[in-house]
Each structure stands twice: as structure tokens, then as C-alpha cells.
Amino acid sequence: MSVQNGSQRPPRMEDVAKRAGVAIGTVSHVLNHPHKVRPDTLERVRSAIDELGFVPDRRARALAAGTSSVIGFVVVDLSNSFFLDMARGAEQEAQKHGMNVLLANSDVQAEKELVYMHLFDEERVAGILLAPLPTNADDVLSAGRWGRDVVVLNTVPGETDACCVTANNELGGYLAARHLIDTGRRALAFVGGPFSLSPVSDRFRGVERAVAESNGHVSLTTIKTANVQEVDGRKAGRQIAALDPGELPDGIVAAADLVALGIVQAFRTDGGPRVPADVSVIGYDNNRAAWDSDVPLSTVAQPGEEMGRAATRLLLEEIRSPGEHRHQRLHLEPTLIVRQSSTR
Amino acid sequence: MSVQNGSQRPPRMEDVAKRAGVAIGTVSHVLNHPHKVRPDTLERVRSAIDELGFVPDRRARALAAGTSSVIGFVVVDLSNSFFLDMARGAEQEAQKHGMNVLLANSDVQAEKELVYMHLFDEERVAGILLAPLPTNADDVLSAGRWGRDVVVLNTVPGETDACCVTANNELGGYLAARHLIDTGRRALAFVGGPFSLSPVSDRFRGVERAVAESNGHVSLTTIKTANVQEVDGRKAGRQIAALDPGELPDGIVAAADLVALGIVQAFRTDGGPRVPADVSVIGYDNNRAAWDSDVPLSTVAQPGEEMGRAATRLLLEEIRSPGEHRHQRLHLEPTLIVRQSSTR
DNA sequence: CACAGGTATTGAAGCGCTTCAAAAAGTAGC
DNA sequence: GCTACTTTTTGAAGCGCTTCAATACCTGTG
Numbered sequence: 001m002s003v004q005n006g007s008q009r010p011p012r013m014e015d016v017a018k019r020a021g022v023a024i025g026t027v028s029h030v031l032n033h034p035h036k037v038r039p040d041t042l043e044r045v046r047s048a049i050d051e052l053g054f055v056p057d058r059r060a061r062a063l064a065a066g067t068s069s070v071i072g073f074v075v076v077d078l079s080n081s082f083f084l085d086m087a088r089g090a091e092q093e094a095q096k097h098g099m100n101v102l103l104a105n106s107d108v109q110a111e112k113e114l115v116y117m118h119l120f121d122e123e124r125v126a127g128i129l130l131a132p133l134p135t136n137a138d139d140v141l142s143a144g145r146w147g148r149d150v151v152v153l154n155t156v157p158g159e160t161d162a163c164c165v166t167a168n169n170e171l172g173g174y175l176a177a178r179h180l181i182d183t184g185r186r187a188l189a190f191v192g193g194p195f196s197l198s199p200v201s202d203r204f205r206g207v208e209r210a211v212a213e214s215n216g217h218v219s220l221t222t223i224k225t226a227n228v229q230e231v232d233g234r235k236a237g238r239q240i241a242a243l244d245p246g247e248l249p250d251g252i253v254a255a256a257d258l259v260a261l262g263i264v265q266a267f268r269t270d271g272g273p274r275v276p277a278d279v280s281v282i283g284y285d286n287n288r289a290a291w292d293s294d295v296p297l298s299t300v301a302q303p304g305e306e307m308g309r310a311a312t313r314l315l316l317e318e319i320r321s322p323g324e325h326r327h328q329r330l331h332l333e334p335t336l337i338v339r340q341s342s343t344r
Numbered sequence: 345m346s347v348q349n350g351s352q353r354p355p356r357m358e359d360v361a362k363r364a365g366v367a368i369g370t371v372s373h374v375l376n377h378p379h380k381v382r383p384d385t386l387e388r389v390r391s392a393i394d395e396l397g398f399v400p401d402r403r404a405r406a407l408a409a410g411t412s413s414v415i416g417f418v419v420v421d422l423s424n425s426f427f428l429d430m431a432r433g434a435e436q437e438a439q440k441h442g443m444n445v446l447l448a449n450s451d452v453q454a455e456k457e458l459v460y461m462h463l464f465d466e467e468r469v470a471g472i473l474l475a476p477l478p479t480n481a482d483d484v485l486s487a488g489r490w491g492r493d494v495v496v497l498n499t500v501p502g503e504t505d506a507c508c509v510t511a512n513n514e515l516g517g518y519l520a521a522r523h524l525i526d527t528g529r530r531a532l533a534f535v536g537g538p539f540s541l542s543p544v545s546d547r548f549r550g551v552e553r554a555v556a557e558s559n560g561h562v563s564l565t566t567i568k569t570a571n572v573q574e575v576d577g578r579k580a581g582r583q584i585a586a587l588d589p590g591e592l593p594d595g596i597v598a599a600a601d602l603v604a605l606g607i608v609q610a611f612r613t614d615g616g617p618r619v620p621a622d623v624s625v626i627g628y629d630n631n632r633a634a635w636d637s638d639v640p641l642s643t644v645a646q647p648g649e650e651m652g653r654a655a656t657r658l659l660l661e662e663i664r665s666p667g668e669h670r671h672q673r674l675h676l677e678p679t680l681i682v683r684q685s686s687t688r
Numbered sequence: 689c690a691c692a693g694g695t696a697t698t699g700a701a702g703c704g705c706t707t708c709a710a711a712a713a714g715t716a717g718c
Numbered sequence: 719g720c721t722a723c724t725t726t727t728t729g730a731a732g733c734g735c736t737t738c739a740a741t742a743c744c745t746g747t748g
Contacts, residue, residue: 010491012704023728028706038726055491058466059403060704063733070463078447079428087422087449100463103422103447105431119414119444122402147354147399231636265638269612289602289633292575294609356734367698372736382696404734407703 011052020048031056062124069099071315072120073129074113078105082285082304083131086153089308090129097316099126110136121148127315129153129308134198149318151311156329163314165307165330169199172300172334173206176253176282179298179336181210183344185251185280186218191236191263192255193225200228200255203284207253221249228255233262241272250279251342257283257290260297264341268294280342296339303332355396364392375400406468413443415659416464417473418457422449426629426648427475430497433652434473441660443470454480465492471659473497473652478542493662495655500673507658509651509674513543516644516678517550520597520626523642523680525554527688529595529624530562535580535607536599537568544572544599547628551597565593572599577606585616594623595686601627601634601643608639608685624686640683647676 017024022045029037030045037045048054062068071094075083091101102125104116110133117140120128131153132140141150141160152164173190180188188211195201204222211220223239225232233254240249240263254260260283264275273279275295283290286301310330318325361368366389373381374389381389392398406412415438419427435445446469448460454477461484464472475497476484485494485504496508517534524532532555539545548566555564567583569576577598584593584607598604604627608619617623619639627634630645654674662669 014704024705025707025728025730026726029727032706036726041726053491055462055465057407057468057704058463059407059468060733061706063401063403063407063735064704064706066706066733070467078422078431079425081423084423084449088451091449100448100459103449104444105428105435105447107432115444118399119402121399123414124401124403147397229636230633234638265609269638289574292573294578294613358734368735369698369700369737370696373697376736380696385696401734404703405736407705408734408736410703410736 011054013054013056015052016045016048016054019052020045068124068126070123070125071099071101071127071129071312072104072116072123072125073101073131074104074106074116074120075131076106076113076133077108078103081288082302083154085302085304086129086131086308086311089305089310090312091308092305093309093312093316099316101129101312106133108133110139113140124148127151127319129311129315131155149315149322151315151318153307153311161327163311163318163327163329165311165314165332167302167304167307168331168333169202170206170209172284172302173203173208173253174210175206175334175336176203176284176300177207177210177251179338180251180253180280180282180342181214181218183280183342187221187249188218188251188253189221189223189240189249190253190255191223191225191233191240191259192228193232194227195224197228203253203255225255225259228259230258230262230265233259234266235262237263237266237272238270241267241270248273248279252279252281254281254283257285257287257297257299259283260299260341261289261293264293264295264297276341276344280344282342286337291339295341298339298342299337301335301337303334306332355398357398357400359396360389360392360398363396364389412468412470414467414469415443415445415471415473415656416448416460416467416469417445417475418448418450418460418464419475420450420457420477421452422447425632426646427498429646429648430473430475430652430655433649433654434656435652436649437653437656437660443660445473445656450477452477454483457484468492471495471663473655473659475499493659493666495659495662497651497655505671507655507662507671507673509655509658509676511646511648511651512675512677513546514550514553516628516646517547517552517597518554519550519678519680520547520628520644521551521554521595523682524595524597524624524626524686525558525562527624527686531565531593532562532595532597533565533567533584533593534597534599535567535569535577535584535603536572537570537576539568541572547597547599569599569603572603574602574606574609577603578610579606581607581610581616582614585611585614592617592623596623596625598625598627601629601631601641603627604641604643604685605633605637608637608641612638620685620688624688626686630681635683639685642683642686643681645679645681647678650676 013024013027017027027045094101106113127149130150132155134155137155137157138160150162152162156164190204190207192200211218223236225236260281275281282298284300286299290297290299357368357371361371371389438445450457471493473495476499478499481499481501482504494506496506500508534548534551536544555562567580569580604625619625626642628644630643634641634643
């Protein structure tokens, strides 16, 4: 069991074969097609493996067999739980198929993204999942043509042909606004920014659509923020609290939970409208901080795990039938989660 | 540049050699010891590599050379930024030495921890960094004796002999309390829990030590919470706010930033003491949410990146000089960060 | 111009495994 | 006991690279 290693080097298949009194090919069969080996031989080889503490060398296996069982996942920002959810989903799906997922954190650096893509390529992983810097997707994909199958998450590659899986932010915005309208709100405000971030502008478009559907019965104002952190929300909250009573919105869609949290906090501190009595507030992301905040926050949950699973399914399909595989663009739907902040 | 792949298979060194009109060994030299190759040959081979889009196979290289340039990092919980910091640090240090770090998220599951340790072992990575389930460290390390060098982070392995790098939580608690005392606070309260978590109880011990040093001039009360989330903090905050004015603490050490945030919020909402005028509050972790919260929170920053770097240094040293390496136990120091919540 | 002492290049052996055609061992039927 | 199969086992070839001893190619000298 334990590797005593009387000799220096770790045991190889040859050692196992010798000890079990079989040929090297038989040991290989025990590892890969145990059902083709006679039970007593199987037993003998397995004991030998245990006794020697033999650990097969994956590099050699992969090299000889021309296959790999690891999937590489290059993640733009692991500190964002959305991406970590994707990783979880990917792993679940991979595991079902006997594969493993290894993560590389590119940490929002284009350069590291390239380094890791190259690393996985050289490692001849079975396939690569890539959640890229949005600005960078095509560069990464085209640079070198990698040779490995790649599925892109959270970004639609422009020119390059590849499967991709994205979240429908427009729909998320729509769902959020729709929910407020359905519960009787008529003066909506959207808070978020910068609009150059496509998730933000997509969510805004969804809100617009919901408002447009109301045929003029619902108004919409926009409050742009520099970013989507709590501090931005607080600032916007103070701004809103300072409005003339007649101009106060009665429903606020924030581009992110942190922003919503900031708004609620500002209202409370600076004597703004009460949540949810005077105004409903809904965020986006289903941030952990949102579900046990003081006033539990309604929100739109991103389909992170789902995206990871879907991407992995696509990747495996592509790997397995390179011939007939047609690239797909999946657009997954977020989920509305209603909590106290929008329940009057 | 791009892989046209007239033939099916990706180009190998042999193809490059043929195209450049050199022997296969020369191509290898170009990759590994370019200075030993005549400039014109170098140039010729490099063009051939580019033209064919040759990407060397790391598995084969590693197998032949008997070395690897990847370090595996098995992380117990990537959603905790402390561990992500370690990963960042590890990567920085690894990069300096031409190595790469691949992450595996065990997601607080003992089983997955084992799976990934085994995976890295079979992959014959150069070494393994392990931030384990605290309860599980020895099992993982002993099961199989892995054969690879392992450095443990954030946990001290019991029986098993290995390097480890931990954070000094006791000191962190001491620094926090000391800071409050130094700024004139005399009635301290520690808020946190559960005490079965060694980081919590260690921090508490540090607070006790600082108080003890004051020779009775400082009092300490303890408010136990179920967990270290914001909601726990809010609950504790309300509890404190409800105390008789004479019993109010004037300095609060929270076991985590989220707890501190909850306390501050509760005070504000429920008309508790003002922060920092009436009471100083200090948290722990240097959580992002803490540094741009409404009242910027003083805190104790964990040496996450530092731990990752140190662990990687130890690992590389162990890999490089297996003979003379002596296992070490590093205990790194946290840093006090003073912001508004403790500045009166 | 031949020769010693570099410097470059060569290619066969081997890293630890999988595969696959061929050989050996079983099994059944008569 | 022999034939005709079927199931197991065998081991050489090869996966794509690094290495290293051997060879070829350069200088610069005497």
C-alpha cells in the first residue's frame, strides 16, 4: 500500500507484471478492460498493484492511447461567483462522463489567458472551456487555432467559429421589470453602469422592453453609475432619496445585487422611501449577500451552473463526434427570485 | 501559423525536422537549449515550427525528460477569497520559476479532495499545494503516500510529515484588540462563532491576550454567534444595541468583516451607538465589501497571497533538493488595516 | 595544409504506457 | 482424443519527446 520504494524509482507496469507473473499487456488490460481478464488473474494483478503502490502514469497513458480525460477551464475571474458556478456545473457534467476539470485563473489579464490556453493545448487536454475577457475572445481563439476543441462561455465569439453558451441578460432585465409592473409599480428606475458593459446594457434593454409593453402606463428613468459595487448603489440611493416626492420611483431595477443593497442602505440611512412599502427594489445575480441581507432582496439568478453543464455537454459532444458536430450558440435563461424587497 | 493540417494529425517534431532539413534532436535543442544551436539553424527551425503550427506535446516532453512544470493546487473552497488569494500568490511565485499552477476545487467535499490529489499524482505534476478540509488533512496525505511533494496550506498536518503554511489568527485577534485599546477603548466585546472553528477561537485567544496585558484596565465580554455571516452580525448588533447604556462596549472585535458589517448596520437601523464616535468596530479578513462600506471598516488582512507564495517557495525547494530539504512550518502574520470604523 | 580543440548536429535508445496481431489456453461436441 | 471455436494472454511496435554518445563541422595554429 504505502510506497516503501526499496529501489529509488516508483513502480512501473513492468514491475507489477513481474510480481503478478503476467505480461505487461495483461496489467494494462486490468486497468482498462478488466472484464476481459480472467477473475483469478485480475485478482493477482490487483494485489500486485496494491502491494507495490503502483500509480499509473497518466501522461504515458494519454500519450499511448491518444486520449485525455481532463478538461481545462480558463476562467477570467474566479472571484466572481458567477464563474465559479460555471466551474461547478462543468465539473458535475464532466464527472458524469469520467472526466475531470482543471481550472486556470486568468485573473482578468489577457496575457495570462493566452498562457493558459497554450498550456492546455500543449498538455493535449481533451478540450477547453473558456470564459474569456469579453474584449479578447477572438484574439485568444484565433491565435494559433489551438487545435483543441473550445467552448466559449459568457461571450459570443465574433468571427471565430465555436460553440458558446451565454446568459440571457435581456430576459433577466425583462423579468425583473415585469415583476415590478405585475405587482403594481408604475414609475420604474433602472440603476447601473457602465453601459459599455454588455451585461448592463442588455439588462437595461430588457427593462425597456417590459416598459414598452405597458403602452405608456409605466414610466422609466435611468440612473447611471460608474460601476456595479455597493458604493455606487449608495450614491445612487442618496440621489434618489433627494428627489421631490412626486418624482420618486416606486420600483427600482438595479443592475446588480450590490447596487441594490447600496440603494436600500442609503434609503434607510438618509430617510429615503421605505422598502418595500414605498418602493420595490430588485437586484441581479443572486449574490449570497442578497439573500440574507436586512431586507431580503429580490433578484434575478444567473444560470451559472447550468451554463457550465451545458458548455461541457457541447464540448464532449464535439470531442466525440468531430465529424458531425455543428457549432451551437446556447442562450440560457435566468430565474426570477422574489423576496421581501419587492413584496408590499 | 494556422494549422491547416493537410494531413489529419497535428505536426510532430519529426515533421518540423524534415521541413527544416535537420535532425529531430536539433529541433529538440531549439526548444530546450536554443543557445546551443547556430543562429541560422535556429532561424530555420523556428520558421518551420511557425509554418507548420507545431505545438510541442507536454506529456511527451514530461515523460521523456522526467520532469513537469505544473503545480497542482487542491483548494477546499474557491468561493472564499482567502483561498483565491493563496492561488494568486502561488501563481506569482510559480511563474517566476517558469512553472504553472492548475487549480482543482474540492468544494468542501472530502471525496473530491481525494479524487484530485490522485489525479495530480497520476499526472505526475511537479508538486502539489493542498488547502484541505481541516478535519481531513491527514487522511488525504497518508492515503497512498502520493509520491509527490506536498505542501499544506492553512492547516497543520497532525502526524504526517510535510511542510505547511498557516496564518497566525491569534496574532490577528491580538492586533485588533490591541489597536482598540491603544486608541483608548476600555470595554471590549468579541463577537463571533462558532468557537469550534479554530480561526474563530484563535482570534478570540489573541483578543484575550491583549486584554490580559492591560492588567485589569480593560474589560472583555463575548457574544457568540452561530456563524460569521452578515446576518449573524446584525443579530448580535441588535442584541448589543439593546443593552443598558452603562453596559455598552466601546470597542468591538468581530471575528469576520461580514459580522462587523452586520453590527454596524444594526446599530444604524436600531438606533444603537454611533460608529466610530461611541464605539470602534473592527472586522477580520479585509473583505472587499469592508473597504467600501458605508463606514469604511477597520480590519485585519489575512496574508493569503503571501501564504501562497511561501508555500510555493517551500514546494519548489523540496522538489529541487529532495535530499537536504527539511520540512518547515511557517506561520505568517496578518496585517492591521485601520479605517474609519475605529477612528474617533 | 594538417591538426588539436572546440562547437553543432545527429539519431538511436528509452520515458511508461496502449494496442493489436499472434500464440496459448480453454471449452464443447462428437 | 481430436477438431473447431472462443476466451485469455503475450510482447513487440509505437505514442512524441529528451538525451547522450558519436560524428561532423569549424575555427585558429604551427
